[in-house]
Each structure stands twice: as structure tokens, then as C-alpha cells.
Amino acid sequence: MRIALAVAIALFFAAGGPAPGFAEPSKSPPAPASGSPPVETPARPAEAGVAALDLDDPAEPFVPARARTEDDENHIEALGLFAAGRINEQEDRPLEALRRYERASRFDPSSQVARRQAVLTAIRLERWSDALRYAARGDLDVDEAGVLWELGRHFEEQEQYEAALRHFLAARALQTDKHSAGYVLLTREIGRSAFLARQFPEAADAFAELVKALEHPEQHGVDERTRRRISLDGEGASGMAALYLLSAEAFLSADRPDQATAALEKAEAAAPNAAVHAYRVARVEDARHQPAKAFDLLNKYFEAKETGAGLAPYQLLAKVLTDLRREMELVATLEKLHERDTDNPLLSLFLAERYQTGDQFEKAGQLYRGVLANSPTPLAYEGLAVSQHRLKQTAALFDLLADLAGKAGDLDPLGDETAAIAGDVETVGGLLRLARDKHQADADSLGYGARLAMALVALKAGRMDDAAEFFERAIKVNRESAKHVYRVWGTGLLADKHYEAAARIFRRAIDERAIAAEDPTFHYLLSAALVLDDKADEALEAAKHAASLNPRSIVLAGRVAWVAYYAKHYDEARAAY
Missing domain, CATH: 1.25.40.10 (Tetratricopeptide repeat domain)
Incomplete structure (x- = not known):
């Protein structure tokens, strides 16, 4: 158009008038004032047309100065x-x-x-x-602070922190009273979004202004309601403690240790925890290049057998000892701590990692097994797999993989170690032999987890026939998991560029009704396998069928467009988009 x-x-x-930024149209001349003689307009004969007008110059066509671009x-x-x-x-x-x-x-x-x-x-x-x-x-x-504030809030929810910061700043610029509650609340938003955007000096400036307002609430319109809105992660002391802790992080990141310490003291006063506070102050002392003070403060944390700060205190301990030129004492220090706090899983994990760094895989394995017995974590599974793999403990590794696959449905918690195992021809061969021997001796002894684990290892190793064997066995022993097995099997083939084989698996899942008839999952996956296998018409049919099963899904509608575009059916792709 x-x-x-x-x-x-x-x-x-x-x-209804021009939008802002455009000039108003010219107005008609004002009517004559009361009492003024009327202005007579000469009558224009209807038949005279333009020629009847008394013009100084004849009318000529308008010629623009330049052609329209x-x-x-x-x-x-x-x-x-x-x-x-x-x-x-x-x-x-x-x-x-x-x-x-x-x-x-x-x-x-x-x-x-x-x-x-x-x-x-x-x-x-x-x-x-x-x-x-x-x-x-x-x-x-936009000159409405509320609109800008809402935009900033939604940008923050989308993790677009720089855009959020820009809108919060614009909203605050419209606040004429710098001692109002609205100004203070926007300052909090600016500090948080600037910190998340890693603009630490700006974040520190905002939090410094906010802390000042909280110290003198009567001067900044901060009543109890505003104070509750300013706090983070809940109301009351815990919310204010969270606010001061975030402020301290901003100050520390902006290299303002004195302000960080002051904020930490306020957080501790709001929600006391002496051990964790000691660790937090130790971080500040480390930033001040005072490793001896940091070491003493860390010991207060360790003596309390605290775990609230995660692995970070042990990582800081390693750094502090290095700064003190005592890095060789790290393992011995950790061992002494572990003797006093054997039930601390975080300490066990960190010490086990140090053992592995020193090729002490047997010691590391013992610690990882202890953690798995009480509080299974991905780090413990990965660490134990590394130790067992390096020690050639094939039977133990087999049991670990079977346990993990049975619980998680995959081997993802092992991280890069899955690829390391799959790349070890000797280990893969040993695992598959062990699985077949177990199955031959007693088929029931080879559970679903073991069958799935061997299929996943074989697939990762590129041994497609072996993978198919154990995927089939996994489906046979657990039909309820057929959907998951077919999806893992097919997507694994797809990722390894076995497009035709992947399409066969997805079609089989559809034909065997591994999913409900109205579930588009395998039609969606099938469309990708087919289009990558240069079967555009079949791929488009599968994509359209998937979209028809859930007409409200943008993802499925997008797949139709993508398949059409990939197949160079550009008109159809344009219509689908």
C-alpha cells in the first residue's frame, strides 16, 4: 500500500491533532471584532472558473526542487x-x-x-x-516515570540488564524531588541493574546513595512501607540484610573495601551469622591484599563447621595460602579440617578435587563415595567417574554409570568425563563385555539403568550397532520409558549426523505409539531429521502435522517455516513466518 x-x-x-514533534496546522483568520464593518467577499461566478479570479500571475504547475527519494x-x-x-x-x-x-x-x-x-x-x-x-x-x-519504571522492571526480568538500567535512569531523571520515596526506590533499581550489568562503579554510586538514604530516612521520605519495598528477598531483617550484602558486593567489585566493610557490618546487624560474616570480611581483607588477616578470619568460619557459603571459602583458602607462599600446605590444612568435620560434603568434595590434582585417585574416590552415600551431587558423580576411569576400575565404573543413568535418565552429570570414557576404546570395550556377560548369565540382573548407560556410552563412542543393541534391551525391560529412550536415541543419532537412522527411530516411536496421538514431539523431531537428509517434502509434511497437533505453539509453527526455508520453498516459508 x-x-x-x-x-x-x-x-x-x-x-485529533498532530502527534508530539509535529507542527500544528495553520488556523483560519479570526472573525472580525464586534462593531467592525463586515468584510465583503466578491461573488465568484460559477461559470467563470479559475479564469474569473484576479491573480497577479497565472497559476503554474508545482515543480519540486528534487525528485522524491x-x-x-x-x-x-x-x-x-x-x-x-x-x-x-x-x-x-x-x-x-x-x-x-x-x-x-x-x-x-x-x-x-x-x-x-x-x-x-x-x-x-x-x-x-x-x-x-x-x-x-x-x-x-517518554516523560512518564511509571512507564519507564515498568519497562525497566520487565527488561530486568528478561535479563537485559543494560536496557533495564537505561530505563531506570531515565525514570529517575524525571523525579524532581531527590528526597522522595520514588527517587530512593529507583536508586535501588539502578544499583541492582548496574551490578547485574557489571557496571560496578555505577552500581556502587547508587548503593552509596541508597545507604545514605537509609541512614537518614526522615530526610528522604523513607517510611516503614518504603523500607519494606527497598529490601530484597522478603520483608524484615532478612530482606534488609540481603540489600546490604548486594551493596557490599557492588562496593567490593568497584574496589571500595571500606564501604564494603561498612555494608557487611549492617548486614550482620540485620541478620547475625558470625561464621559467615567472618568469611565475608575475609574476602574484603583479601581484596586489601591482607592475606594473613584473611586467613585468620577463614579459620573462624571453618571452626564453626559452617557450610552456608558453599565451596567459595575453600577456594579463597587456596588463594590466601598461595599469597602467603604456603601453597604446599593446602592439602595438609584441608586434611586437618576434614578430620574435625568428616560429615561436611563441601569440604570432602574440595579435598577430593585436590587429591585428583595430585593424581591421588584412590583417596579422591573414597571421599566421592562418601559424599554419594549421603548427599548425591553431580560433582560427586563426575569426580568418582574420573577416579574409577583413571584407576581402570571397570566393574566399579559400570555400576556407577548404571546407577546414574537409572536415576537421571542420562549421563549428563558426568560433564566432560562421558566423552573421555567414550574416547577410551579399552574402557568402552570392557564395559560392553561386562554388560553382555551379565546379560548372558542372568538377563534380569542387567537392569534398565545399566542397559541405558551402555547404550549412551556406545552412542557417544560412535559404536552405533552396540548402541542399538542396548537401546533395544532398555526398551524391552522398561516400556514405560520408551518415549525417553527413543528421544535420546534419535537425538543422539541426529547430533552425530546420522540423519536417515534418526528418522527411522522417530518414525518407529510414532508407529509404536510411544507417545500419545496428540503429542507432537516425534513429528517435530522427525521433520528435522528428514530435512537434513534432503527429504524436504516429507519433512514439511511432518512439520505441518506437528503444528496441527498444537495450533497455538509458536515453536511448532516456526518449525514449518524453518523447514520450508531450509528446503528453499521461499514463498511457503514467507507465508509460514
């Missing part, structure tokens, strides 16, 4: 769409208005007016994804 300039201007004024045409199109959008808004048809504002913005990306109206209308419709898309393009000419 190409809208003529005259139509665009007519629509524009029909919308494509940008000019786009600008005119944008004006018409914008005006139509304004009419839609007056008629209370906001969705149609939004679509026209969006199109206007695409025709004229430099127009802040169209983009602003698109954002405001999207917010009115609570279509936040649309609002954020247009707001993210740059500064908005």
Missing part, C-alpha cells in the same frame, strides 16, 4: 500509518493501532513518535514482548 501525501495529512488531522516515500508511508493508528486508538481498537504503529516504525526507524506510541500501546495491551522490542532500540521520548 502506498498512501499519498494528501491522504496521509488528511488522516493525520482526522486523528525512497526515504521520502517511506516517511510518507509512516505518516499515514501513524495517523491511521491514532484513529484506531480513538475508536478503542488498540490492537489495530499497535500493528499500524509497528509498521510505521519499520518504514521510518528514526521516528521516535511512532516507536513511542507502539511502546505505550503495547503496554496498554500488556504485550510486554512487543513493548520491550521497540523500547530496546534506544532512548524513548
Whole structure:
């Protein structure tokens, strides 16, 4: 559609006046004042036409100074769409208005007016994804702090922290009273979003301002309600402690140790925990290059047998001892701590890791087994697998893999060690022989977890026939898990570029009804395998069938478009998109 300039201007004024940023139309001359003689307008004979007018110069056609460019045409199109959008808004048809504002913005990306109206209308419709898309393009000419605040909050939820910070700053700039509750609340938002955006000096500045406001609440409009809103992660002391801890992190990251210490003291006063506080202050002393003080503070944490700070205190211990040129004492120090706190899984994991670093795999394995017995974690599974693999403990490794696959449905918790095992021809061969021997001796002794684990290892090792053997056995012993097995099997083949084989597995899953008839999972996966196998028509049929099973799914609709595009059916892809 190409809208003529005259139509665009007519629509524009029909919308109830120009948008901000455009000039007002000229007004008619004012009526004569009361008592003034009337002004007579000579009658114009109907038959006279233009020739009857008394003009100094004859009318000539208008000749533009330059030809209209494509940008000019786009600008005119944008004006018409914008005006139509304004009419839609007056008629209370906001969705149609939004679509026209969006199109206007695409025709004229430099127009802040169209983009602003698109954002405001999207917010009115609570279509936040649309609002954020247009707001993210740059500064908005919006003078409503509440709108900017909401945009910032939604950007933060989407983890777009720089955009969130930009909008919070713009909202605060509209706060004329720097001693108001709104200004203080926005300062908190600025500090948090700046910290998450890793703009630490800006975050520290904001938190310094916030701490000052909390110290003098009466001067900044901070009543009890505002104080509750300022706190993080809940109300009361715990929420304020969380706020001060975040402030301390910002100060520490901005190399402001004195302010960090002060914030930590406030956090400790709000929610006391002497041991964890000692660790936090130790971090500050480390930043001040005071390793001896940091070491003494860490010992207070360890003596309390505290685990609340995770593995970080042990990592800091290793750094501090290195700074003190006592790095050779690390393992001995950890062993002494472990003797006094044998039930501490974090200490056990860290010490086991140090043992592995020193090729003491037997000692590491004992610690990992102890952790798995009481509190199974991915780190313990991975660590024990590393130890057993390095020690050539094939039977023990087999049991570990079987246990993990049975519980998790995969070997993902092993991280890179799965690839290391699969790349070891001797180990893979030993594991498969052990599995077959068990199955031959007593088929029931080879459980589902063991069968699935061997299939996954073989698949990772590129031994497709062996993988198929154990996937079949896994399905045979546990039909309820057929959907999971077929998906893992097929996607593994797909990732390894065995497209035809992957398609066979997905078709088999559909034919055997491993899923409910209305479940699009395997039709969706089948479409990918087929299109990558250069079977475009079949792939498109599978993608369309998947989309028909869930017409509201954007993901499934997108797969139809992607398959059509990949197959170079561009018209169909364009229509699908």
C-alpha cells in the first residue's frame, strides 16, 4: 500500500491533532471584532472558473526542487500509518493501532513518535514482548516515570540488564524531588541493574546513595512501607540484610573495601551469622591484599563447621595460602579440617578435587563415595567417574554409570568425563563385555539403568550397532520409558549426523505409539531429521502435522517455516513466518 501525501495529512488531522514533534496546522483568520464593518467577499461566478479570479500571475504547475527519494516515500508511508493508528486508538481498537504503529516504525526507524506510541500501546495491551522490542532500540521520548519504571522492571526480568538500567535512569531523571520515596526506590533499581550489568562503579554510586538514604530516612521520605519495598528477598531483617550484602558486593567489585566493610557490618546487624560474616570480611581483607588477616578470619568460619557459603571459602583458602607462599600446605590444612568435620560434603568434595590434582585417585574416590552415600551431587558423580576411569576400575565404573543413568535418565552429570570414557576404546570395550556377560548369565540382573548407560556410552563412542543393541534391551525391560529412550536415541543419532537412522527411530516411536496421538514431539523431531537428509517434502509434511497437533505453539509453527526455508520453498516459508 502506498498512501499519498494528501491522504496521509488528511488522516493525520482526522486523528485529533498532530502527534508530539509535529507542527500544528495553520488556523483560519479570526472573525472580525464586534462593531467592525463586515468584510465583503466578491461573488465568484460559477461559470467563470479559475479564469474569473484576479491573480497577479497565472497559476503554474508545482515543480519540486528534487525528485522524491525512497526515504521520502517511506516517511510518507509512516505518516499515514501513524495517523491511521491514532484513529484506531480513538475508536478503542488498540490492537489495530499497535500493528499500524509497528509498521510505521519499520518504514521510518528514526521516528521516535511512532516507536513511542507502539511502546505505550503495547503496554496498554500488556504485550510486554512487543513493548520491550521497540523500547530496546534506544532512548524513548517518554516523560512518564511509571512507564519507564515498568519497562525497566520487565527488561530486568528478561535479563537485559543494560536496557533495564537505561530505563531506570531515565525514570529517575524525571523525579524532581531527590528526597522522595520514588527517587530512593529507583536508586535501588539502578544499583541492582548496574551490578547485574557489571557496571560496578555505577552500581556502587547508587548503593552509596541508597545507604545514605537509609541512614537518614526522615530526610528522604523513607517510611516503614518504603523500607519494606527497598529490601530484597522478603520483608524484615532478612530482606534488609540481603540489600546490604548486594551493596557490599557492588562496593567490593568497584574496589571500595571500606564501604564494603561498612555494608557487611549492617548486614550482620540485620541478620547475625558470625561464621559467615567472618568469611565475608575475609574476602574484603583479601581484596586489601591482607592475606594473613584473611586467613585468620577463614579459620573462624571453618571452626564453626559452617557450610552456608558453599565451596567459595575453600577456594579463597587456596588463594590466601598461595599469597602467603604456603601453597604446599593446602592439602595438609584441608586434611586437618576434614578430620574435625568428616560429615561436611563441601569440604570432602574440595579435598577430593585436590587429591585428583595430585593424581591421588584412590583417596579422591573414597571421599566421592562418601559424599554419594549421603548427599548425591553431580560433582560427586563426575569426580568418582574420573577416579574409577583413571584407576581402570571397570566393574566399579559400570555400576556407577548404571546407577546414574537409572536415576537421571542420562549421563549428563558426568560433564566432560562421558566423552573421555567414550574416547577410551579399552574402557568402552570392557564395559560392553561386562554388560553382555551379565546379560548372558542372568538377563534380569542387567537392569534398565545399566542397559541405558551402555547404550549412551556406545552412542557417544560412535559404536552405533552396540548402541542399538542396548537401546533395544532398555526398551524391552522398561516400556514405560520408551518415549525417553527413543528421544535420546534419535537425538543422539541426529547430533552425530546420522540423519536417515534418526528418522527411522522417530518414525518407529510414532508407529509404536510411544507417545500419545496428540503429542507432537516425534513429528517435530522427525521433520528435522528428514530435512537434513534432503527429504524436504516429507519433512514439511511432518512439520505441518506437528503444528496441527498444537495450533497455538509458536515453536511448532516456526518449525514449518524453518523447514520450508531450509528446503528453499521461499514463498511457503514467507507465508509460514
